[in-house]
Amino acid sequence: MGQLFGTDGIRGRANTYPMTCELAMKTGQAVGILTQRSSNKCVIIGRDTRISGQMLESALAAGIVSVGVDVMILGVIPTPGVAYLSSAIESCGVGIMISASHNPYYDNGIKIFQKGGIKLSDDQEANLEKMILGPPIDLPSQIGAIVAADDAQSRYTQFLVKKFDFQKKQRKLKLVIDAANGAASFCAPQIFTSDIFDVSFIHNQPNGTNINEECGSQHTKDLSDHVKKNNANLGLAFDGDADRLIAVDETGLQITGDTLLAILAKFAKQSGKLENNVVVSTVMSNVGFGNAMAQLEIKHEITGVGDRKVLERMKETGALIGGEDSGHMIFLDEQTTGDGALSALKLIEVMLETQRPLSELAKVMSVYPQVLINVEVDASKPDFMKVPMVADAIKEVESQLGKQGRVLVRYSGTQPLLRVMVEGPEEELTRQCCEKICEAIRRSL
CATH class of the missing domain: 3.40.120.10 (Alpha-D-Glucose-1,6-Bisphosphate, subunit A, domain 3)
Structure with missing residues (x-):
């Protein structure tokens, strides 16, 4: 990750660096230049319902048109709607979603999709970051136009239904x-x-x-x-x-997402639609998910956190289904990013086809007790395994749980948080183990 881009675009508190109008305008200019280089004519912008969304939308749009590229304003629309329209609108070179996902309203973010609805690669983000943080851009004499797309929501919903x-x-x-x-x-x-x-x-x-x-x-x-x-x-x-x-x-x-993913993977296999017999999930997935995939004789690929990482591994392995316990699920033959509505429709399809309630379908996997605690830390995010008190606490818990559980400690890619996740054989022990690590982090970091 660079100075601006985290695991899912640029994110922070609205009206505070880097989520300021000034940086949004520079981001718009950089995105506009990226669009010109791809020989496309416009950038589409969608947003969620945060009060800061229109402010950032205006700043981004101003930056884009200032370098001679047109902007199409989608209004309030889900992130997967922007991904879909980035592919469906022929003249679109880049799609931007203004959202901080599940964060509180006072946060906001900028997610960028290249043509085809795929999030930017690390190299593309690095090049954008150089332009955003670099010297002022020479502006052309030609200015782009801003138009509203009144049919954006209906085009996305029809694509799904x-x-x-x-x-x-x-x-x-x-x-x-x-x-x-x-x-x-x-x-x-x-x-x-x-x-x-x-x-x-x-x-x-x-x-x-x-x-x-x-x-x-x-x-x-x-x-x-x-x-x-x-x-x-x-x-x-x-x-x-x-x-x-x-x-x-x-x-x-x-x-949660792991169980939903297991339900959908099982149904896909039974229906003969599980391409290459493989499913991708992340290191945050419950131990029970891996066990379920083994019982179903489905190859289970594990990757890093973030739907972009999931998508990358899906492409590498030929998988059509992948996701995270947080509820991001990708169905690569139909969408290029996590889509909550598409996932919901697929779940409903399983319930109607099998004539079974969700409580029965969920028995496809046994969920190990899992405790996840976020600890606020300094924004510099030092290597916690080089801090003796933290490293010792992690090793003690891993030794205590043995093969009956696991520990995963990682920094958030979007917030100054250290995420501590512990899985174990029973709830109380798991919580005690997680709290032990968190206390060591609070004392030393």
Whole structure:
């Protein structure tokens, strides 16, 4: 990672470096030049519902048109919508999504897709960063134009719904959908329509500051309560930019990304659609996921954290299915990035085809107790394994758990946090082990 780009674009607190208007404008200029070099004519920009989104949208657009490239404003749309339209709009050279994903409203970020809906490579990010942080760019005499794309949401939703024919199904599932007061708030009703589902929506009234606030994929208690109260078959929770999905079964139990990925991989194999018999997940996946893949005789590839890493390994191995426990799931024959709505539709397809409730489908894997704690650290992020107190604590826990668990400690790619994840044979022991490492970090870092 460079000075600006983390594991998923540029991210930080809005109106504070690097998420300032000045840097957004320079980013726009650099992206505009990148677009010109690819012989394309325009850049598309989408955003989630954060109050700072329009400010950054304006700054990015100003930078892009100042170097003679046109801008198409998509408005509020999920990140996968930007990825799709980056490929579907012929003149588009680059797609930009303004979002900080599952973070609080006061954060924001800039995610960049090249033509075809693929996130930038490390080399491309490094070249952009040089331009952004370098000397002022010589401006041409020709200025680009800014136009609004009024049909962006409908084009994205139609791209999704035409893949599934639920009209022929006699069973009408009862759904509760949590839009996280984010980008899914406006498009979800166009995807999960009342003529196909018995559906109700919660947390779909964004006001600029309530995105992800005690709702969405990070906070499913309210969704669980609504599912139980309404005797629903399924609860679906998206994050702020709707590229993640976490589900709630008919009993109100949260079903995380690993289990959803296992369900979808099993169904794909049984349907003869699991290309190369391989699935990709990350080092953060639960031990139980690997065990489930072994039992299903599916090759399991493990990669680093981030949907970009997942996509890279999928391409290397020929996999069509990959994802993260956080709810990012990629179906490479249909999308180029994590897509919460597409994942939800595929899950619904499995439930209707198998005529089984989610609670039964989830038995495909046994979830090991997992505790994840984020510890705030200095932004310089020193090598924690060179700090004796931290290194010793990690080694002690690993020795204590042996083959019955594992420890994973890593820095966040988007925030000044050290993430400590411990899996073990039972909840209390796992939590104690995780707290032991976290206390060592708090004392020494």
